[in-house]
Amino acid sequence: MIRWGIIGFGRIAHKFAISIENLADGYVYAVASRSGGKDDPYLKAHPDVVVYKDYESLLNDPKVDAVYLALPHKFHKEWAIKTLEKKKAILCEKPAVLNSEDMKEIKATVLKEKTCFLEALKTKINDGMDHLIEDLPMIGKVESIEANFCSNGLGLKGTNSFLFDKEQGGALNDVGPYLIGFVLDLLKDEVVDLTSKLKIVDGIDEHFHAELTLKKGTKAYIEGAIDEAKERYALIIGEKGKITVPMFNRIIDYTIELNDGTKLERHYPLNGDDMTKEIAELQYCLTHHLIESPRHTIDDTIEIIELMEKIRNNK
Numbered sequence: 001m002i003r004w005g006i007i008g009f010g011r012i013a014h015k016f017a018i019s020i021e022n023l024a025d026g027y028v029y030a031v032a033s034r035s036g037g038k039d040d041p042y043l044k045a046h047p048d049v050v051v052y053k054d055y056e057s058l059l060n061d062p063k064v065d066a067v068y069l070a071l072p073h074k075f076h077k078e079w080a081i082k083t084l085e086k087k088k089a090i091l092c093e094k095p096a097v098l099n100s101e102d103m104k105e106i107k108a109t110v111l112k113e114k115t116c117f118l119e120a121l122k123t124k125i126n127d128g129m130d131h132l133i134e135d136l137p138m139i140g141k142v143e144s145i146e147a148n149f150c151s152n153g154l155g156l157k158g159t160n161s162f163l164f165d166k167e168q169g170g171a172l173n174d175v176g177p178y179l180i181g182f183v184l185d186l187l188k189d190e191v192v193d194l195t196s197k198l199k200i201v202d203g204i205d206e207h208f209h210a211e212l213t214l215k216k217g218t219k220a221y222i223e224g225a226i227d228e229a230k231e232r233y234a235l236i237i238g239e240k241g242k243i244t245v246p247m248f249n250r251i252i253d254y255t256i257e258l259n260d261g262t263k264l265e266r267h268y269p270l271n272g273d274d275m276t277k278e279i280a281e282l283q284y285c286l287t288h289h290l291i292e293s294p295r296h297t298i299d300d301t302i303e304i305i306e307l308m309e310k311i312r313n314n315k
């Protein structure tokens with residue numbers, strides 16, 4: 001049984017605590033929260049969970065096998081490295097860190113400590129995504145992919161939300177990993193050229209578009225936003241047909257339409273919820289003594305962050 005410790009008990013951490021209940025071989029053993037405590041409904045309902053008031057104490061608890069790091073982005077690097085140095089496996093929220101140099105430092109720590117690191121890229125670690133990859137050859141050579149992830153977080157302006165913090169905010173940090181991760185995972189190809197357009201308001205990229213050109217000629221058009229909600233979808237066009245994926249970030253359904261008139265509807269219900277599989281993946285790595293997941297490697301994370309840097313700098 002894997003004993004998890006959660007660092008930072010905010011919105012996504014509460015979802016994690018519910019999601020893990022779908023798995024038989026892991027549970028929330030401890031939570032470290034600077035602000036949470038007695039009145040938290042989850043903790044009230046789970047009196048056996050050990051509660052620490054500081055993150056360091058959780059890391060010093062020898063019973064913690066794995067850590068779910070759910071702090072705002074700018075704290076990921078420091079606490080990921082501290083976690084690895086305590087030889088605890090880590091599932092770290094996305095974006096793993098804010099620049100590729102920091103991610104390379106984490107990679108060096110993983111190699112030194114021989115302890116597992118996985119970025120929580122739930123869009124990629126999903127059964128529907130695995131099936132989509134299997135089905136992709138049906139549409140022949142992929143000509144283009146279009147995908148968006150646009151939501152409206154403008155109501156959070158002026159609050160202490162990380163989304164509008166100049167050090168770590170913006171659409172690219174928030175949804176870039178999902179969009180870039182989706183494209184690279186499908187195409188297994190290298191980006192050779194890139195153009196981008198960012199809408200920057202008060203130092204924050206609230207909306208971005210990027211056009212990626214891949215080595216084999218495919219074009220990928222991605223759009224992310226925190227200033228405007230749009231219906232989320234991906235459209236993949238190939239020589240022999242197209243695939244439409246609603247909610248590509250949590251693939252349950254998609255439709256394959258071939259040029260010969262064949263239409264196939266795919267449906268892959270989630271086993272648990274959209275976080276369950278990434279939690280199971282870290283547990284698999286831990287029990288099999290892997291330092292990274294073959295499904296989403298540390299170099300995959302570095303590649304995504306490097307592309308985010310290029311998108312940010314291209315403007």
Ligand SMILES: NC(=O)c1ccc[n+]([C@@H]2O[C@H](COP(=O)([O-])OP(=O)(O)OC[C@H]3O[C@@H](n4cnc5c(N)ncnc54)[C@H](OP(=O)(O)O)[C@@H]3O)[C@@H](O)[C@H]2O)c1
Nearest residue numbers: 008009010011012013033034035036070071072073093094
């Ligand atoms: N929300 C989502 O749906 C979602 C989805 C996927 C990924 N993520 C990622 O998960 C991370 C956390 O997102 P979230 O939405 O859960 O954030 P959140 O609700 O703001 O929670 C973040 C937690 O971090 C802790 N914290 C420590 N220092 C802080 C500081 N200076 N300012 C604010 N919080 C501080 C707090 O926990 P304690 O008071 O308990 O210590 C806080 O509750 C982000 O990197 C985000 O990209 C979020």
